[in-house]
Amino acid sequence: MAHHNIYWNPLTETLPREKLMSLQLKKFKRIFEWAYNNSPFYRRLYKEAGIEPGDIKSFDDIRRVPKIDKGMLREVQSRPPFPYGDILAVPIEDVVVFRQTSGTTGTPVYQADTWQDWEWWAECWAYILYAQGYRDTDRVFLPFGYNIFVAFWACHYAAEKLGCEVVPGGVLDTEARILKMQELKCTAFGATPTYVLGMADTARKMGIDPKTIGIKKITCAGEPGASIPSTKKRIEDAWGARVYDHIGATEIGAWSYMCTFETRGLHVNEAFFLVEIEDIDTGEIIETPGKNGKMVITAFDRIGKPCIRFDSKDVIRWADYTCECGRTFRMIDGGVVGRADDITKVKGVLLAPTAIEEVVRDIQELSDEYEVIVTKKGDIDDIMLKVEIRPGCEGDKEAILARLKDQLRVKTNLGYRIEVHPYGSLPRYEVKAKRFKDLRKHG
Amino acid sequence: MENLYNIEMLDKRIKELKKIAEEIKESGGQIEAVKRNINRILASIKMLEINICDLTEV
Numbered sequence: 001m002a003h004h005n006i007y008w009n010p011l012t013e014t015l016p017r018e019k020l021m022s023l024q025l026k027k028f029k030r031i032f033e034w035a036y037n038n039s040p041f042y043r044r045l046y047k048e049a050g051i052e053p054g055d056i057k058s059f060d061d062i063r064r065v066p067k068i069d070k071g072m073l074r075e076v077q078s079r080p081p082f083p084y085g086d087i088l089a090v091p092i093e094d095v096v097v098f099r100q101t102s103g104t105t106g107t108p109v110y111q112a113d114t115w116q117d118w119e120w121w122a123e124c125w126a127y128i129l130y131a132q133g134y135r136d137t138d139r140v141f142l143p144f145g146y147n148i149f150v151a152f153w154a155c156h157y158a159a160e161k162l163g164c165e166v167v168p169g170g171v172l173d174t175e176a177r178i179l180k181m182q183e184l185k186c187t188a189f190g191a192t193p194t195y196v197l198g199m200a201d202t203a204r205k206m207g208i209d210p211k212t213i214g215i216k217k218i219t220c221a222g223e224p225g226a227s228i229p230s231t232k233k234r235i236e237d238a239w240g241a242r243v244y245d246h247i248g249a250t251e252i253g254a255w256s257y258m259c260t261f262e263t264r265g266l267h268v269n270e271a272f273f274l275v276e277i278e279d280i281d282t283g284e285i286i287e288t289p290g291k292n293g294k295m296v297i298t299a300f301d302r303i304g305k306p307c308i309r310f311d312s313k314d315v316i317r318w319a320d321y322t323c324e325c326g327r328t329f330r331m332i333d334g335g336v337v338g339r340a341d342d343i344t345k346v347k348g349v350l351l352a353p354t355a356i357e358e359v360v361r362d363i364q365e366l367s368d369e370y371e372v373i374v375t376k377k378g379d380i381d382d383i384m385l386k387v388e389i390r391p392g393c394e395g396d397k398e399a400i401l402a403r404l405k406d407q408l409r410v411k412t413n414l415g416y417r418i419e420v421h422p423y424g425s426l427p428r429y430e431v432k433a434k435r436f437k438d439l440r441k442h443g
Numbered sequence: 444m445e446n447l448y449n450i451e452m453l454d455k456r457i458k459e460l461k462k463i464a465e466e467i468k469e470s471g472g473q474i475e476a477v478k479r480n481i482n483r484i485l486a487s488i489k490m491l492e493i494n495i496c497d498l499t500e501v
Binding site: 022023272 | 447450482483487489497500
């Protein structure tokens, strides 16, 4: 029997499935009608497809609604009003905050949010933090560069909403952040998995064992690491803390979260979002657990720049297990397991970069950093993996590399050229890491 | 869990709250300090609506 005090909102989070689906349909109709009536971009799109608000009566009707993608969001920015384009569904005067995507996959997308949208962002995050055990007794440190990227901004406001004490660790370097966390006896923090590991490394170099700082929980975002068991374990071992993943995106919102009960997967906040999984080849909707597909997502309550049936290119799969927390929200297994435009064929074999990370991070003698470079030599693909061996383990180099090669072969069905680099020489990242480089596309 | 709460009553009171906020905006909205603060209150009320009111009639 689940306990009442583990939910931010027990009414939505434990709503019976049938009612939850009825709620989703009702909310989809509402945001569709809102976008149709207020956003020239969406109205054009839907008129061309011959769909009007009154046509949405079932989930089958929802499947007929045209999808949007990042390319369309970029393209619409060339239209007025500057800089968002006519996807905007509110007067430009109602926009109170600008954010943009990181531009990892191309030109950044600009995001407009009204004050209501910003409240909504914080509300999405309130569900996340509460499910992960954040309470008003927590002192939460946020070591990120408070800037144009949404990153942990909404986490900040949600933590305040929960009554936590928030320590904004903006313009401090990593050492200063560690000292401040230690000084203030912070109990929780949030960052990308890469940076969380990097902070632990820095702390050790400063002579501080991260476990002694007193952090009890860490919320990760921006990369899939906290859903990769070996990376999650590394972080938990380093900090002596529980590590939770959450998934969100600038254009979408914060739509998914681990709770304290089941960390193999993440709950989808189905009261706020509709997540559909499509077969990558056929486009058929996947309801079967365990089968990978591409996510198409709708945010029900975002009004400034609505997000309706957004083809995110994230590859996810429904979990074949349930969570004992009592939430009726469905779970996705293992977080975002890849990108539809990232899963690439190397030597004819489908490769997801996260599989390489799982292997590298599972070998304790290797450092947290690695780099994968795919090139073409003549007609043959070549895949090189650069790793670092931790200080003190160099003597076992041959055995470590043999294990690495074996595990890579087992997990990815590929053979790699492996280069060992001096410890500390591979690039370190503070935000999203770029460890996978496919140079074949550039000639 | 639904049975532990009177959702209809909560819905009714949230609607009353919204009506009062809108009335204040209507009568004092020419004062910038009133208009802008009421807009924020209305955004918070919207969060109550999506957490509570939307669950009625499902």
